[in-house]
Amino acid sequence: MKNTFNSALLLTFFLMSTISFSQELETAPQRKQVKNEISFELLQVINGAYQLTYERYIWNNFSASLSLGYKGKEGILSLSGIDTDKLKTGNVFYTGYQIAPEIRYYLRSTSKNYLDGFYFGIYLKHSDYSSNLSGSYVNEGVDYDLEFKMELDVTSVGFLLGYKLPITKHLNIDFLIAGPGSGNYNFQIKNEKDLPNEFYDDLNDALENYSLFDLINSDFRFSQVNNKTKFSALSWRYGIALGYTF
DSSP states (O other), X not given: OHHHHHHHHHHHHHHHHHHHHHHHHHHSOOOOOOOEEEEEESGGGGGTEEEEEEEEEEXXXXXXXXXXXXXXXXXXXXXXXXXXXXXXXXXXXXXXXXXXXXXXXXXXXXXXXXXXXXXXXXXXXXXXXXXXXXXXXEETTEEEEEEEEEEEEEEEEEEEEEEEEEOXXXXXXXXXXXXXXXXXXXXXXXXXXXXXXXXXXXXXXXXXXXXXXXXXXXXXXXXXXXXXXXXXXXXXXOEEEEEEXX
């Protein structure tokens, strides 16, 4: 629901922008056709992610691009901590990098340059994240400190649909309206502290209230040994990027 709302908001903004710039573009002289663009993703900044993309026109309205990004601890998205009578943890903030190659096709009828107008395409995205889980646990009157290391890597593939709006001779705004796909998730957790056996039962019971873990294999349980799991889920891309062409 949240992703659908964000996509609708981006589409509304795009339609308003198109109307305001349409008259100016119709009367503007033919611009120099450029084949390169460097862009910066704007929406991901609010979640502490910084992504740069290089796009190159290839042939016959097709382009190829490569995006590189880094996710820091800052940002508005995180997994809320656990808070029960026996178990308390802090919020989970993840950090890491992401890489995403893309192939796009720009509709000739809407493009006044090699790298603008409506487009559709395909993408491959790989993300590698790590995080720490710390907190406290009380069992039979004894206090225990928690220290876990978590690793998550995600590989997803999907389709792209968007519109790139030229605003000056060298600046574009790229509206990635929709990017549905499928992702493969690999999750691993490592315990750094000695804890009683009862802790893992209490942790698994607490995590049943988190819808995120509904996606994980039903036989996955946190235990004293390092544990891994794999699962698949739908993925979704959207965004707004500011690009410089040359």
